[in-house]
Amino acid sequence: MLVCLAPFVFAGKNYDRPAPQLYRRHCASCHGNDGRATTSKGKFNHARDLSDAQWQADVSDERIFNSIMNGRNARGNMPAFANKINGKEADALVEFVRRLKGNEQ
Numbered sequence: 001m002l003v004c005l006a007p008f009v010f011a012g013k014n015y016d017r018p019a020p021q022l023y024r025r026h027c028a029s030c031h032g033n034d035g036r037a038t039t040s041k042g043k044f045n046h047a048r049d050l051s052d053a054q055w056q057a058d059v060s061d062e063r064i065f066n067s068i069m070n071g072r073n074a075r076g077n078m079p080a081f082a083n084k085i086n087g088k089e090a091d092a093l094v095e096f097v098r099r100l101k102g103n104e105q
Contacts, residue, residue: 016086016088016089016092017085017089018092019089019092019093019095019096020096022085022089022092022093022096023093023096026081026084026085027093029041029042030042030045030047030078031047031048031049031050034051034100035049035050035051035097035100036049036050036051037049037050045077045078046077047078048078050097050100050101051100051101051102053101056098056101061094061098064093064094064097065090065091065094068081068085068090068093068094069081069082069085069087069090070082
């Protein structure tokens with residue numbers, strides 16, 4: 001009997017997870033599900049409001065990508081995620097963050 005285990009074998013960082021799943025796992029605790037950073041952890045860490053239209057207009061995709069992969073200490077204390085996600089997943093998160101602009105209230 002031959003059983004295919006391929007769907008259950010993940011070769012480290014080669015596994016590309018969907019951006020919403022990654023965001024919920026790594027980002028939502030600070031930035032919130034809507035990106036507005038109104039969570040208690042987000043307020044404590046001075047997390048960026050990702051839905052802010054002015055910030056969205058001013059920041060490049062490259063800077064968002066670098067912040068995700070390398071962390072950021074300019075405004076708060078955002079950890080680096082390069083050891084948890086790969087470049088393709090970070091690109092997907094950049095696109096996801098761009099879509100949060102519509103959540104502004």
